[in-house]
Amino acid sequence: GYVLTGVKKVGYIAIPDFYIDWEDTQTGIYGCANDVAKEIIKLKRENIEGLIIDVRYNGGGSVKEAVELSGIFIDGGPVALYKQKEQKILTLKDVNAGSIFGGPLLIMVNGYSASASELFSATLQDYNRAVIAGTPTYGKATGQIVFPLDTAVAITTLQNGRVENFIKITSSALYRVNGTTAQQEGVIPDIILPDLLQTVGAKEKDEKFAFRLAPIEPNKYYKPYSPINKTALKTIALTVTDTSSYFKMLKKYEPRIKDLMQQNEISLKMEDILQYKKERQNWLDALEAYNMSAFSTVTNHVMRTERLKASGWLTEMDSETRTRLANDAYINICYLMLLKMIPE
Helix, strand or coil: CEEEECCCEEEEEECCCECCCCCCCCCCCCCHHHHHHHHHHHHHHCCCCEEEEECCCCCCECHHHHHHHHHCCCCCEEEEEEEECCCCCEEEEECCCCCCCCCCEEEEECCCCCCHHHHHHHHHHHCCCCEEEECCCCCCCEEEEEEECCCCCCHHHHHCCCCCCEEEEEEEEEEECCCCCCCCCCCCCCEECCCCHHHHCCCHHHCCCCCCCCCCCCCCCCCCCCCCCCHHHHHHHHHHHHHCHHHHHHHHHHHHHHHHHHCCCCCCCHHHHHHHHHHHHHHHHHHHCCCCCCCCEEEECCCCHHHHHHCHHHHHHHHHHHHHHHCCHHHHHHHHHHHHHCCC
């Protein structure tokens, strides 16, 4: 957990995946949701007025943890719908009344946010609990089970890793509480932010045998909060992406990337290769030179001086992380938008 300090204090938490302690799936003491809850409590002691949750590049993990993480921000109720073959639709619920954080919330996503990340961001979008910013997500809302091809294999043998040939079977589908699904479509952000990964990254729909799921009836007990006015947030995002040197370079380079991807032949002439390398280096230099931070400082509320002094690599890691956060163009935009969401 980090604190972005500028006009106002905003908390920032990045979640790499929805991990869980598979030896203790009931209590969730060592799971992702519990860890995030503890971080939020510490951030609240720093008097943050808003919170950014970053699930960019988060490929998913435990659905249970995604459900519980969603429950941190809503006051109980259905979170998602779950369906298996020839079974009735089950409702995944947040059974705990109350929430840990009720302030302005923004979730960052991109094309590599998948599965449990999509469940989490879609739930808070459907509840009008958070603003989603970034690019459309990966689009995976199915669950798989892996079986050995040899049906005579004992479970103990399978667990010991002595089986070489497997088959992966899709056994379940996930739906949003409003009856739609992220499968192939992804979660469409409320605020779209330009990103080259949207041009070059593959999605679930690009897979040859990707499932297509039809919508189902929405959960009748699902009651969203009042809608969030996003007009001013879109204006902020558009203004920054139109004036920022980072996004100007991004827009300039995007057609070049598309052309390269669509080419059936690539020149092997030395002058063409050198020209491409020069263009690429100029672009990378321009992006690395970007340092217009919307906030003045980034502090880590956990890494106190005593801990940092005791560990050299911890100090180095913390310093690198704070520098990266301060120079991340997307976090800068999200910080500015979140300021607009904070009541005067």
